Amino acid sequence: MNKNRKTLKMPVRYLMNAVLVVLLFLALSYMTGNMLSTYQNKVLMTVGINIILAVSLNVATGYLGQLPLGHAGFMAVGAYTCALFTKYCPLPGPVSFVLGLVLACVMAGLFGVLIGIPALRLTGDYLAILTLGFGEIIRITLNNIDDVLGFKLFYGAKGLKNIPKYSNFTNVFLCVVITCFLIHAMMKSRHGRAVLAIRDNEIAAESCGIQTTYYKVMAFAFSAAFAGLAGGLYACYLGVLDPSTFGFMKSIEILVMVVLGGMGSMLGSILSATVLTILPEATRSFESYRMVVYSLVLILMMIFRPGGLLGSYDFSMSRVVEKAMNGELFRKKEKEGADHE
Amino acid sequence: MTVFFSQLINGLSLGSIYALIALGYSMVYGIILLLNFAHGDVIMVGAYMSWFVMNQLGLGPVTAVCATIVTCTLLGVVIEKVAYTPLRGAPRISLLITAIGVSFFLEYTAELIMGSGAKVIPSYYAAKTFMIGKVPLGLTSIITLVVTVLSMLVLTFLVQKTKLGKAMRAVSEDMDAARLMGINVNSTISFTFAVGSALAGIGAVLYCCSYPQATPTMGSMLGLKAFVAAVLGGIGSIPGAMIGGIAIGLCECFVSAIGLSAWKDAVTFAILIVVLLVKPTGFLGRQVQEKV
Numbered sequence: 248m249n250k251n252r253k254t255l256k257m258p259v260r261y262l263m264n265a266v267l268v269v270l271l272f273l274a275l276s277y278m279t280g281n282m283l284s285t286y287q288n289k290v291l292m293t294v295g296i297n298i299i300l301a302v303s304l305n306v307a308t309g310y311l312g313q314l315p316l317g318h319a320g321f322m323a324v325g326a327y328t329c330a331l332f333t334k335y336c337p338l339p340g341p342v343s344f345v346l347g348l349v350l351a352c353v354m355a356g357l358f359g360v361l362i363g364i365p366a367l368r369l370t371g372d373y374l375a376i377l378t379l380g381f382g383e384i385i386r387i388t389l390n391n392i393d394d395v396l397g398f399k400l401f402y403g404a405k406g407l408k409n410i411p412k413y414s415n416f417t418n419v420f421l422c423v424v425i426t427c428f429l430i431h432a433m434m435k436s437r438h439g440r441a442v443l444a445i446r447d448n449e450i451a452a453e454s455c456g457i458q459t460t461y462y463k464v465m466a467f468a469f470s471a472a473f474a475g476l477a478g479g480l481y482a483c484y485l486g487v488l489d490p491s492t493f494g495f496m497k498s499i500e501i502l503v504m505v506v507l508g509g510m511g512s513m514l515g516s517i518l519s520a521t522v523l524t525i526l527p528e529a530t531r532s533f534e535s536y537r538m539v540v541y542s543l544v545l546i547l548m549m550i551f552r553p554g555g556l557l558g559s560y561d562f563s564m565s566r567v568v569e570k571a572m573n574g575e576l577f578r579k580k581e582k583e584g585a586d587h588e
Numbered sequence: 589m590t591v592f593f594s595q596l597i598n599g600l601s602l603g604s605i606y607a608l609i610a611l612g613y614s615m616v617y618g619i620i621l622l623l624n625f626a627h628g629d630v631i632m633v634g635a636y637m638s639w640f641v642m643n644q645l646g647l648g649p650v651t652a653v654c655a656t657i658v659t660c661t662l663l664g665v666v667i668e669k670v671a672y673t674p675l676r677g678a679p680r681i682s683l684l685i686t687a688i689g690v691s692f693f694l695e696y697t698a699e700l701i702m703g704s705g706a707k708v709i710p711s712y713y714a715a716k717t718f719m720i721g722k723v724p725l726g727l728t729s730i731i732t733l734v735v736t737v738l739s740m741l742v743l744t745f746l747v748q749k750t751k752l753g754k755a756m757r758a759v760s761e762d763m764d765a766a767r768l769m770g771i772n773v774n775s776t777i778s779f780t781f782a783v784g785s786a787l788a789g790i791g792a793v794l795y796c797c798s799y800p801q802a803t804p805t806m807g808s809m810l811g812l813k814a815f816v817a818a819v820l821g822g823i824g825s826i827p828g829a830m831i832g833g834i835a836i837g838l839c840e841c842f843v844s845a846i847g848l849s850a851w852k853d854a855v856t857f858a859i860l861i862v863v864l865l866v867k868p869t870g871f872l873g874r875q876v877q878e879k880v
Contacts, residue, residue: 308681312681313681314681314684314685316688365861365864365865366864368868369864369868372617372621372623372680372684373819373864373868375623375684376623376812376815376816376819376860377860377861377864379812380812380816380857380858380860380861381857381861383853383854383857384854384857384858387850387851387853387854388854390850391850391851394850495808499688499692502685502688506685510681535699535700536700538692538695538696539693539696539697539700541692542688542689542690542691542692542693542696543689543693544689545685545686545688545689545692546671546686546689546690546693549675549678549682549683549685549686549689550671550674550675550686553678553679553682
């Protein structure tokens with residue numbers, strides 16, 4: 248458009264975002280230490296875990312344009328992996344926690360590849376039903392496997408107890424930042440553009456030489472791996488795991504977060520995950536109406552605003568700063584008017 | 589051997605219920621390529637209707653059966669008009685999410701109104717058991733099988749021989765071309781939903797004969813299994829839904845019979861995954877080439 252437009256260099260952008268993240272962390276950790284009760288701190292950690300879940304599902308739903316209904320299944324894989332590892336690992340606490348989380352990611356990612364390869368050969372609806380089936384199989388297996396194998400490992404419906412509680416605000420926050428950064432970085436890379444191209448038109452993407460199956464499986468596994476990370480954090484936050492937590496309902500809850508925020512918008516997922524976690528906690532007395540309202544939100548959203556509240560809009564600090572540097576911040580309307588002429 | 593035959597009969601009668609429900613999925617999928625998640629919950633509403641008419645109003649079973657089928661039919665059409673018609677031409681992912689929304693809305697509204705406990709439905713008729721040799725044969729199984737076969741025959745006649753059936757086939761073949769030929773596409777789609785939901789109503793009555801209780805979530809697993817049956821038989825195909833339904837029903841009964849009843853849902857989904865891997869079009873489905 249014009250060459251005189253001032254821009255920011257990449258290192259400056261990274262530095263700026265890093266500073267903002269650190270400031271946010273300091274503000275929140277000050278709050279957790281001084282202003283919030285134990286209960287509110289727990290809610291804050293749930294918010295973090297839900298953000299990871301929503302942002303990771305957004306990769307498969309928003310960016311890849313598929314509809315997996317078994318996200319809770321991947322979360323369960325991660326949760327049980329991390330729980331068992333940290334419970335029986337002789338290494339010191341922090342080391343086993345980090346290793347457990349990494350292992351949770353890897354296992355969930357592997358399951359993602361395993362499910363993705365057959366599922367992604369099929370079109371949308373079949374993928375939805377296949378992932379749903381997979382999620383149910385995981386849940387049923389976790390419930391019954393001990394009886395079949397004849398030893399006590401998963402403890403079935405009784406629940407896996409005494410998982411060391413390593414999760415705290417700091418490491419949940421760190422994981423949220425890492426997740427968001429990695430997903431953002433991937434989506435801005437060549438691979439991310441390939442994924443977006445597949446979403447927009449698979450046939451056209453294929454004819455441009457993009458290996459559609461490869462990228463679909465990659466995005467799917469990426470999404471599953473971060474769900475596993477969230478699962479690992481969840482296991483070490485709660486200390487108890489029960490297979491019935493990871494049912495179809497949980498997958499739908501995560502999906503509502505993504506759809507409400509806007510499929511394909513990371514900011515949207517983060518905001519709606521935050522709101523949809525805090526709101527039910529604040530309105531416990533309306534608990535029974537929650538799912539009715541959720542389902543209505545899904546229907547109305549699809550009819551009146553299929554793109555979600557934010558659509559595919561994503562907030563970028565550097566863009567705002569660049570606009571400010573060029574004095575464009577408050578001149579948007581005027582410019583649009585000029586474009587129309 | 590006796591056990592084998594009685595499980596065979598159980599499987600056939602359970603399978604024919606799945607088949608009736610699977611037909612609803614199959615027809616709707618055939619015509620607007622929508623996986624109607626709410627279909628299973630229509631059955632749930634039907635079961636509550638039966639309970640309401642017989643237990644609360646104290647009316648006879650004939651009224652209850654009629655009320656159930658009429659309610660299901662109307663509910664199917666209303667869902668289509670309210671939730672799916674505004675999304676005609678929208679991306680399929682939006683339709684699918686709406687369908688999930690409708691399903692959850694029905695389930696949780698039912699839970700809110702009826703409570704999450706089970707409501708026991710009074711039996712429609714006095715249960716009897718006949719003995720054929722050493723194999724017990726319940727009246728319920730006979731009625732289920734006979735009603736299913738009759739419904740299939742009526743449906744086949746409707747689809748193959750009547751004008752509306754011709755319109756349905758035309759719309760599922762090519763919606764735009766059908767519109768150009770002067771077919772009222774919207775009313776044809778509504779009619780398809782009505783027929784599918786009426787079959788779901790019949791399925792609800794038959795299901796309540798065998799398992800006489802209504803819970804808010806009874807529809808979701810029933811619906812999912814019926815969907816698996818539809819995929820197994822080849823989605824969009826009427827005889828396919830029949831074969832798929834009976835295959836799933838038999839499979840489930842035999843898995844329970846060998847003592848793995850906790851795993852029967854997992855087996856059903858495993859079958860689905862295997863079918864999708866080996867032959868995504870199912871037994872009788874046809875391959876649709878994607879056009880650019």
